[in-house]
Amino acid sequence: MTSNGSPGLTNEEVARYSRHLIMPEVGMEGQLKLKAARALCIGAGGLGSPVALYLAAAGVGTIGIVDFDEVDYSNLQRQIIHGTPDVGRSKLESAKSRLNALNPEVEVVTHEMALSSQNALGLFADYDLVVDGTDNFPTRYLVNDACVIQGKPNVYGSIFRFEGQNSVFATKDGPCYRCLYPEPPPPGLVPSCAEGGVLGILPGVVGTLQATEAVKLILGAGELLIGRFLIFDALKMKFRELKLRKDPDCPVCGEHPTVTELIDYEQFCGITSSSPPAVVAPEVDDEATVEELKMRIDRLDSFMLLDVRETQEFEICRIPGSVLIPLGELPSRLSELEGRSDLIVHCKSGARSGKAVKLLREAGYIGARNLKGGILAWIDRIDRSLPKY
Amino acid sequence: MATKILIPTPLRSYTAKRDVVEAEGATVGELLANMTEQYTDLRKHLYTNEGTLRSFVNIYVNDDDIRYLEKEQTPVTSDDTVSIIPSVAGGRRS
Numbered sequence: 001m002t003s004n005g006s007p008g009l010t011n012e013e014v015a016r017y018s019r020h021l022i023m024p025e026v027g028m029e030g031q032l033k034l035k036a037a038r039a040l041c042i043g044a045g046g047l048g049s050p051v052a053l054y055l056a057a058a059g060v061g062t063i064g065i066v067d068f069d070e071v072d073y074s075n076l077q078r079q080i081i082h083g084t085p086d087v088g089r090s091k092l093e094s095a096k097s098r099l100n101a102l103n104p105e106v107e108v109v110t111h112e113m114a115l116s117s118q119n120a121l122g123l124f125a126d127y128d129l130v131v132d133g134t135d136n137f138p139t140r141y142l143v144n145d146a147c148v149i150q151g152k153p154n155v156y157g158s159i160f161r162f163e164g165q166n167s168v169f170a171t172k173d174g175p176c177y178r179c180l181y182p183e184p185p186p187p188g189l190v191p192s193c194a195e196g197g198v199l200g201i202l203p204g205v206v207g208t209l210q211a212t213e214a215v216k217l218i219l220g221a222g223e224l225l226i227g228r229f230l231i232f233d234a235l236k237m238k239f240r241e242l243k244l245r246k247d248p249d250c251p252v253c254g255e256h257p258t259v260t261e262l263i264d265y266e267q268f269c270g271i272t273s274s275s276p277p278a279v280v281a282p283e284v285d286d287e288a289t290v291e292e293l294k295m296r297i298d299r300l301d302s303f304m305l306l307d308v309r310e311t312q313e314f315e316i317c318r319i320p321g322s323v324l325i326p327l328g329e330l331p332s333r334l335s336e337l338e339g340r341s342d343l344i345v346h347c348k349s350g351a352r353s354g355k356a357v358k359l360l361r362e363a364g365y366i367g368a369r370n371l372k373g374g375i376l377a378w379i380d381r382i383d384r385s386l387p388k389y
Numbered sequence: 390m391a392t393k394i395l396i397p398t399p400l401r402s403y404t405a406k407r408d409v410v411e412a413e414g415a416t417v418g419e420l421l422a423n424m425t426e427q428y429t430d431l432r433k434h435l436y437t438n439e440g441t442l443r444s445f446v447n448i449y450v451n452d453d454d455i456r457y458l459e460k461e462q463t464p465v466t467s468d469d470t471v472s473i474i475p476s477v478a479g480g481r482r483s
Binding site for chain 1: 397398399402408443444445447449452453454456457472474475476477478
């Protein structure tokens with residue numbers, strides 16, 4: 001009992017949560033459920049930002065956050081829990097101070113670690129539900145499997161460019177992520193947000209939907225996105241809903257599960273430390289360094305510098321004298337390279353240009369070489385006046 | 390009669406940026422075969438080298454997963470909408 005006689009809420013909390021308390025769907029009982037609840041956010045990034053902010057504002061008593069990254073300028077376009085003064089700070093520290101300022105009544109527990117098969121089960125055991133705000137397939141499958149094994153709901157959200165996906169997986173009778181997608185795509189077939197970009201507001205919409213489902217799970221109110229897959233297209237401003245079913249043959253949550261403990265998810269997703277994902281890396285002596293490039297530009301060598309990034313990236317920054325042919329257009333524009341035997345190819349950091357070099361060599365341009373580290377290396381080591389993105 | 394197929398964002402670079410394409414076919418299998426004849430680059434994203442649908446690409450007729458209908462034999466008409474739903478990992482940038 002608190003001094004005002006109400007069971008478990010101080011006068012300050014009653015004032016803070018008054019718009020919840022007067023609603024029959026929440027009320028005092030619901031607010032106390034929120035206060036007793038423990039939610040774990042995987043990632044303090046684009047999705048984690050609105051999730052953690054709204055859960056804290058709503059009064060979810062314990063909010064755990066897993067992350068190991070630092071705040072970067074390129075995060076601020078969408079990761080609204082962090083601000084400009086936080087650049088260079090750990091995301092966990094930044095998020096914690098923002099959440100404490102928003103609502104000092106909630107406890108923020110920071111877990112500075114990369115989620116792994118070794119630590120996930122122990123970590124999840126301490127929480128009631130998990131909100132998945134990760135950005136890569138190995139962690140998606142890890143979060144899903146650990147949720148199923150521990151019996152914790154997995155509040156799922158995913159984003160790409162203008163399109164988002166939401167669902168609630170791994171509830172007692174509902175489907176899990178593996179019922180939907182038994183296997184991940186091989187590395188390289190699906191572009192990442194870092195490669196494909198994302199509308200900054202999109203994780204705001206998708207993350208806010210995740211927070212909504214997390215709060216409903218805690219309250220036991222309403223109809224959850226269980227067995228339902230919500231797809232949001234921001235460009236068309238349309239929501240679509242598809243049916244999901246629990247797969248009786250699901251390797252994790254099916255009738256005869258074959259995955260009963262956590263596995264090596266990097267390996268499961270086809271990623272091994274010796275072969276970086278999706279990059280057909282040319283031989284080392286096929287690569288040019290930015291220093292060599294600078295020297296050749298300065299002495300007016302006759303060679304072609306081919307930029308295979310997208311037009312939008314070319315508009316942000318470019319290396320003088322470069323010719324732009326985006327990777328996707330390269331196969332149909334090979335004729336523009338006719339007669340060029342000395343080619344240096346670059347992109348942002350070297351992955352796409354690695355693919356371009358392979359393609360060019362197969363097309364007979366055996367003199368094509370990849371610029372190691374791409375334009376980012378050029379900016380770091382040759383021309384610091386150019387903007388990085 | 391042609392049936393509408395909704396193309397998700399990650400695959401639009403293989404359909405000349407179109408978000409909806411139309412193809413003929415009495416079943417999902419025929420429809421997708423005709424579609425990938427129009428957009429040949431799409432084929433390797435939907436099918437394995439052995440010609441089976443990739444397991445990270447789900448096909449829906451209206452709001453139902455064809456795995457729980459008649460798979461690629463699922464009949465379609467011009468009134469149906471077929472959706473391709475690939476898995477997307479995005480969220481926090483790594």
